[in-house]
Amino acid sequence: MLTIEQRLLAVNGIRLNVWLAGPEEGRPLWLLHGFPECWHSWRGQIPALVAAGYRVCVPEMRGYGASDAPVAVEAYDLPSLCGDIRAAMDALGQARAAVIGHDWGAFVAWHLALWEPQRVEALVTLSVPFAGRPRRPATEIMRELHGGRFNYILYFQQPGVAEAELDADLSRSLRLFFRDPGDSDPFLQDKPADARLFDDLPSPARLPAWCSEADFAIYLRTFAGRGFRGALNWYRNFERNWQRSESLAGLKVQQPTLFAIGDRDPVGRLEAYTLSRMADWVPRLEQHRLAACGHWIQNEKTAEVNALLVDFLARHYPA
Template structure:
């Protein structure tokens, strides 16, 4: 983080939201939204380049993570409520025009912020998770049919308490294994539906090059006290998300949009149809496939991501 960094704790939208800020006070605002199971520090490689380019960055710890509130109620994590946290924070800072950058679940929130705030969200950058309009039915229904009785990690996450028992038992092991899931294909395992995410003999090994121990310590601290329940609750709202987004049916993302994905990201395989349909729903779209690259794109390929991000912002969200 830069020497100009601030940490704020804001009471808004019924929760306490932790936000890290850096950059010139009058710089155009860029919001960086992290995914699962990550933290604000996931954007560590983007902060300095954005600040050096004159932007002011805002990096929340999303609801359920770190120092932000983690309500017990599963219904407190539907996508409109998650968007509401960021919209309320933007209101707090008086932001009338912003760029929003999201990865993984942060990308999902970013897509819906773009739909909900067509005037305020002036430019959009999403990574790993594509968009092709509101689905015709809840994604979990489609997953249950497609899985054919085989293990599906999102379906495994649905039952409150079950996944927590496994993931919370050893936070270090959980984070290390998830960081390596491209090699182990944790999200695409061929095993019975009643299995668990990890097998007893799975060894996480050394940390990946993109996450040395001093950075991993921030990830660890994010989940050390409360575990993964708040983060997992995001996954338990697919049906509710489908219901509450009905007013957005058929709406396209009209903002200039940059989409990045790694060639080894398992989400690319899981969302192949959505990727194919995305240009119909995001008319002003620039796409890049980064290789060799897995899911943790902004750190695995930080230099390339920063180059593409800064070039896009210079053209579509200039000072």
């Protein structure tokens, strides 16, 4: 029977909630979730990775669940997010590790690999690609490209605005985020810039097949009592992240890297240019596109993702 231990670590000025499973002597794997998720997003991967012999470490990232959610927007910049994982590794006595990230967790994983090339031995990123540090902050580029039309990242920028919509009904908001790939996509809608994210979208009649009512209750509990403020603050640091990552300009990710994305993931459309250039910036890259799969890749295609992970890790980071 799988045993998962919950531990609250005092690291990097916050308390970070981390779930641990697998043999203590096993080689550490860090699984970093994205928006708007939680540690439970890796429920399908934890047993497979433990069975392969790894020590699996699954944090609730800052702003989520039982981890602290600082008030200041700048507390969610990239050095702070990477610093949480670095400090947690130190607290657990881990000199080296492999890192697996999805969505925003992939963004952290990419940069942790760049900042800590001696500590991150192997890298897996899901859904969010990388093609070097941009020449300008992403939000600056988005404001030029969208020409007064709605963009969800720009909508998230002003503190309090998106929270007023998303926090009004946490259950409805999460159900709309966790829609099936064929449903209306709030991230790709063409509408006025002053629209809200979920305007005119009906509430889903059911949860997607990959998310049971019991699973959904855990996601809902992640945001209960605190709302989306901490999670949204991640989006409010694009300019600060660009400024604070100047030392990474021109650097390539040198670790062996596995990248996978669903063929129906909206990120594939939004980041098509980055995807086309990724191999130039990640020399040891292995890429996979999963068929009939949306954004929630490790839950929608658990068996395929687990097979890719176990095979890749066996070759590049054996237990």
